Amino acid sequence: MNIMNFFKVNKNQSNDSAAQDLYTRLNTEMYKSGSWRTEDNGEDMAIVSQVICQYWKPRFIIDHRAKCAYEFMDGSETLRTVKQDDIDWESLKGIPEDVINRARNLDFHFPSFVRKYENGVAEVSWQLNPDGMYYMDEDGYGKTDDDEVEIYGFIDRKGNVIVKFKNIQEDWNLLRAMRKEAESIRINHKQIIETHYCPVKVDK
Numbered sequence: 001m002n003i004m005n006f007f008k009v010n011k012n013q014s015n016d017s018a019a020q021d022l023y024t025r026l027n028t029e030m031y032k033s034g035s036w037r038t039e040d041n042g043e044d045m046a047i048v049s050q051v052i053c054q055y056w057k058p059r060f061i062i063d064h065r066a067k068c069a070y071e072f073m074d075g076s077e078t079l080r081t082v083k084q085d086d087i088d089w090e091s092l093k094g095i096p097e098d099v100i101n102r103a104r105n106l107d108f109h110f111p112s113f114v115r116k117y118e119n120g121v122a123e124v125s126w127q128l129n130p131d132g133m134y135y136m137d138e139d140g141y142g143k144t145d146d147d148e149v150e151i152y153g154f155i156d157r158k159g160n161v162i163v164k165f166k167n168i169q170e171d172w173n174l175l176r177a178m179r180k181e182a183e184s185i186r187i188n189h190k191q192i193i194e195t196h197y198c199p200v201k202v203d204k
Contacts, residue, residue: 016068019068019069019070019158020067020068022069022071023062023063023067023068023069025069026038026048026060026062027062031048035050036048036050036051037049037056038062041061041114041117042116042117042122043118043120044063044064044065045062045063045064045157046061047060047061047062047114048061048062048069052077053109055111057073058072058073059072059074059075060072061081061114061159063157063158065157066157068158070158070159072114072159073108077107077108077109078105078107078108079106079108080159081155081158081159081160081161082106082153082159082161083106083161084104084106086153086161086165087151087164088164088166088167091151091166091167091168092151092167095128095149095167096129099149100128102128102129103128103151103165107128108126110127110128110129110130112124112126112127112150113125118179118183120156120183120186120187121156121162121182121183121186122154122155123152123175123179124153124165125150125151125152126152126153126165127148127149127150128149128151129147129148129149130148150167151165151166151167152166152175153165154178154179154181154182156186162182162185162186163178163181163182163185166178
């Protein structure tokens with residue numbers, strides 16, 4: 001075996017082992033009450049959320065089929081499976097620099113969500129900046145002139161980004177096109193894995 005392949009195989013085995021260990025831990029009673037909750041997210045997937053700054057935040061992704069779990073966001077509200085390369089920076093041009101910096105810092109602080117899984121992919125809505133009413137108190141004071149900035153991307157069952165996050169500016173046709181792209185990538189990836197790793201029956 002090529003030495004680089006040896007390390008790659010062992011790294012994957014290590015990652016799989018960690019994901020399986022996390023799955024076991026998240027299925028204990030500790031993560032089903034109090035500041036934690038586990039909710040069904042479609043297609044044998046689940047989201048484990050934690051209360052942070054009085055809001056429920058998606059911390060972990062659970063795949064019941066594979067019996068693996070992945071940390072989507074850490075306790076400091078920083079995304080773990082999303083990288084800077086997973087953002088379409090061109091689509092963010094023209095928005096305030098401090099808002100762009102939140103994307104650079106992978107800051108998931110404002111209300112954001114992992115939507116239901118469909119055909120192996122899930123839409124993620126990531127609010128980089130809230131509407132000014134977010135800062136308003138119960139008496140109506142504190143409202144700012146902020147405009148809401150929300151970007152969208154699609155992830156697979158491990159939380160990996162398969163269609164980059166974009167500022168779609170409420171172009172819902174674009175969002176639908178992104179979903180189709182994500183589902184197509186997912187199907188093609190699955191076919192490649194099955195072709196390379198599943199035995200093929202040959203008629204004699």
